[in-house]
Amino acid sequence: MKRYITLPKIIVTVFVITIILSCSEKPKTIPESNLFNTEIDTYLSDLIKADQIPGMAVAVIQKGKVIHKKNYGLGNIEHNVPVSDSTLFRVYSVSKLITSVAVFQLIEKGKLSLEDSISKYIDDLPQSWQDITIAHLLTHSSGLPEYKEETQGMSDKELLLKIFDDTLQFEKGNRFKYNQTNFWFLKRIIEKVTQQKFHDYCIENQFSEVKKQAIYASNSLLAIPNRTPKYKFDKKNNAYEITTHKAGERSHAGNGLNVTLNALIKWNAQLDQNILITEKTKTQMMTAYEYQGKNTPFGYSWGIYGPEDKQYYGFAGGGVGAFMKFIDKDITIIILSNGFKNRPIISNAITYISGVVDSSLVRKDRMLNEEVRLAFLLNTYDEALKTYQQKKRKNPEINFERALNEMGYYFLSINKTNNAIALFEMNTKENPKSANAYDSLGEAYFLAGNNTLALTSYKKSVKLNPKNENAQKWIEVIEKNR
Known part of the structure; x- marks a missing residue:
């Protein structure tokens, strides 16, 4: 049976109180003025309220x-426990950055090479897998079939035999396709080379000074002291x-790290x-x-994002965390959170804070x-519409298609179809050449x-973009049932 945690009517008040409390949780050795940016805090406070994020910890390093550096909101909703410097967050795929560093540490020690075939470390691979390399695993270009997490009850040997029956998805090195099998194999390779458990090796070689603040566990059901759970919102029951x-x-190499912000x-x-x-290795x-x-x-398990003159590197995980570096500007942004009602757009947060x-x-x-x-998330529809219109008048050169489309779908999700239609209609008027x-x-x-009207809109979309398969599908459905 699912256990729901009902949203209290005073949840905004709780957030505000815990935000105030968390402000006092600052290391005594660092002056407050060096740890607080008012504009960043204002944005994050709005983000938390808008997307109803239970708890968050954020750091910006320049x-x-x-x-x-600040802790926000609740680490545990049920017991009203604020996020603190001791709170462990699951970072999901941000874990891949730690795995990448572990591989390159072993390369520096001469124990691995990017060009090494994985067959050197994993026995009895199919012939077509023999020349897949460590580089292919790190760059998600191996073409390996994806293993399913429901197979966790199988032994490694049993699972290997199962996926050996699957064909490669594409020729190695041809393209990027995100795949968790790559990181299971990297875990096996690291363990064979080091003769240590993967998690022990990573903690010892990357978190040795903060061992109690970094733990590997991909199982959300384990009771781990100070770990905040990840919350998801059930709209039917109006509860987390x-x-x-x-x-x-x-799964440890791909999504297993639980860590504090300080770590x-x-x-x-x-x-x-x-x-x-x-x-030199870091650059590679x-x-x-x-x-x-x-x-x-x-890169080699490091995502590369943004336009060329504003590029940043890192990874996001689970819709709740991100570790991103603007190398040329020597800026790092770390976002850790534990859930949401309205899924926040992590890339927007990184872009906003960096700006x-x-x-x-x-x-x-x-x-x-x-x-x-x-x-639109923080105000009434009419108030938000006025805000939008003011921004549009002041910034006529800016295209707001992204926000209008996003909010149109938000209103569809809460069954306010008329508001959604109004925003989508506005979007087509302002972006008459947009098939989307x-x-x-x-x-x-x-x-x-x-x-x-649906048929008319879908046909207009196809006219603007003949490759729009979604619109073509719905045109067929509507015409078939007329």
Whole structure:
């Protein structure tokens, strides 16, 4: 039976109180002025209220100094426990960054090479897998079949035999395709080379000074002191429930790290100071891999994001956490949270915070679109619409398609179809050449039961983009049932 945690009517008050309380939880050795940025705090407070994020811990580091560090909200909703410096967060796929560093540490020691075939470390692989390399695993270009987490009860040998029957998804090195099997194999390789459990090796070589603040566990059901659960919101019951995602050690390399904000700050300092790996190795680790097919900007398990002059590196995980570095500006942003009602857009948060910290990183379009999104989530529809119209008048050069589309779907999700249609209609008027805007409007009309207008919108979308398979599918459905 699922255990629901009902949202109290005073949840906003609780958030405000816990935010105030968490402000006092600052290390005594660092002056408050060096740890707090008012503009970042205002944005994050709005983000937490808008997306109803139970708890969060955020740090921003610039040129080796922490310029913003704060705990927000609740680590445990049921018992009203605030997030603190002791709170452990599951970081999900951010764990892959730790795995990548572990691999490159072993490369520096001469125990591994990017060019090593995985068959050197994993026995009895199919012939077609023999020349897949460690580089292919790190860059998600192996083409290996994906293993399913429901197979956790199987032994490694049993699971290998099961996936051996699957064919490769594509030729190695051809393209990027995110795949957890890559990191299961990296875990096995690290364990064979080091003769240690994967988690022991990573803690010993990357978190040795903060061992109690970094734990590997991919099982959400384990009772771990100070760990906040991940909450997901059940809209039917108007309540949060604790996720029951259960995975074993096989998943550790891909999503198993549980860590405090302070431990990641320390890890980042060691990375920046070339303690974990050398500067040369670090550069290689974050260099974009050259895929044979379509070029996807992605390093050796480090994502590469943003326009070329505002590029940043790192990874996000589970919709709740992110570790991102603006290498050229020497800025690092760490976001840890434990759930949401309205899924926050992590890339928007990174973009917004970076623009606050360094004016050269400002992406005005993305920041204004985020402000519009928050306006609709924090205010009444009419109030938010006025805010949007004011921003539109002041910034006629900015395209707000992203925010209008996002909020249209938000209103569809809460069954306010008329508001959704109004936003989608506005979007098509302001972006008459957008196939996506007309596709979204078609969906809203269809859900409202107006098949005639839905068909017109979908046909307009296909005219603008003949490759729009979604619109083509719904045109066929509507015409078949007329």
